[in-house]
Amino acid sequence: MKFLFEQVDLDKVINNTLELVNVQDTAGDTVEVASLYEKLLKQAGFIVEKYEFIPDNPTLIGRYQEKTNPEGKTLLFNGHMDVITLDHTPPYVEDGKIYGRGTCDMKGSLASILEVVRVLELSKSVVNGEIIVIANSMHESPGGRGEDLIALTKNLELQADAAVVMEGATYDCTVAQLGSATFNVTIERDGQPSHQLYTPDRTPHPITVLADVVEALDQENDNLRKLKIEDIGYGSYFIGQVQSGAFYNQMPNQSFLEGVRRYGPSESYNDVEG
Incomplete structure (x- = not known):
């Protein structure tokens, strides 16, 4: 050899x-x-x-x-x-x-x-x-x-x-890997995009709600880090794309995020989806 x-x-x-x-x-x-x-x-x-x-x-x-x-x-x-x-x-x-x-x-x-x-x-x-x-x-x-x-x-x-x-670069070889499930979240409010000054007070802001979703996923990552997967690491939620709005003073009517949920061999796709 x-x-x-x-x-x-x-x-x-x-x-x-x-x-x-x-x-x-x-x-x-x-x-x-x-x-x-x-x-x-x-x-x-x-x-x-x-x-x-x-x-x-x-x-x-x-x-x-x-x-x-x-x-x-x-x-x-x-x-x-x-x-x-x-x-x-x-x-x-x-x-x-x-x-x-x-x-x-x-x-x-x-x-x-x-x-x-x-x-x-x-x-x-x-x-x-x-x-x-x-x-x-x-x-x-x-x-x-x-x-x-x-x-x-x-x-x-x-x-x-x-x-x-042979994807990735490492000297270690583990006969296991993290599963990968792509997820996306769309947040919508009623009505069309509107000028900031002509939007009724207390209209739900899609970007603010999106921020709450991001924070919730970060908290879930803290929980996943407590569950070590042997030889692999940890499951996770990763957000790779966030989008909303078309103009600096226009109230959007939707926001969107997309990311990847990584999970270990003991979890099934159905578990992750649930």
């Missing part, structure tokens, strides 16, 4: 990561980054199938079949090619780290998957089974919610004995 690790070409991993990060495709149109990753998979020795169940959002299946035993077990690597919809600066390397939107989440991992097979090729190792890579396009919300992976499971019979999703 130590011998295999010594074969890793870190410069190639870095360069592949930078190539991928330079293409900032988001869910909804990942044609360019999918074309690049398909090329890199083929260069690494994969046979690649490309599907486009959702227009402009390719899903790639790479199969490494050189020096493999089809009677053995199948290991599947999965990663997404899209990034979140935020502005970014070009990627760069500084003090031994790569910076750039999508580096950790998760193009560095996509590049590392390629190196796994390159090392196997260099070492002349024989794999007792098959290695499959699935690279999907519609992961990052709000543009994607895994629609292309769902379509893949409905249209193809694809099985594996184990799957590895």
Whole structure:
């Protein structure tokens, strides 16, 4: 195993990561980054199938079949090619780290998957089974919610004995993770938006009510921090988006927030929803 690790070409991993990060495709149109990753998979020795169940959002299946035993077990690597919809600066390397939107989440991992097979090729190792890579396009919300992976499971019979999703950066490995449920709250009052001075006194203010909701969720986070989840941390309510109003002296008629509820393996989705 130590011998295999010594074969890793870190410069190639870095360069592949930078190539991928330079293409900032988001869910909804990942044609360019999918074309690049398909090329890199083929260069690494994969046979690649490309599907486009959702227009402009390719899903790639790479199969490494050189020096493999089809009677053995199948290991599947999965990663997404899209990034979140935020502005970014070009990627760069500084003090031994790569910076750039999508580096950790998760193009560095996509590049590392390629190196796994390159090392196997260099070492002349024989794999007792098959290695499959699935690279999907519609992961990052709000543009994607895994629609292309769902379509893949409905249209193809694809099985594996184990799957590895290398999203995130850590030296620890825990066979568990936090569940993720997106929630949104809309607060509305009767009537249309109105000028501040012409709004009847004591009209409920959607932003004030929204502030009460945020405070209530913060208090619930304090309760969740008392319930440690082994090897994972804590459940939480995270608010990532708050919106209300269109003008500084206009009374809005609604406010909105959206966030993520993280929860542990002992809780079901139904528990969290309740």
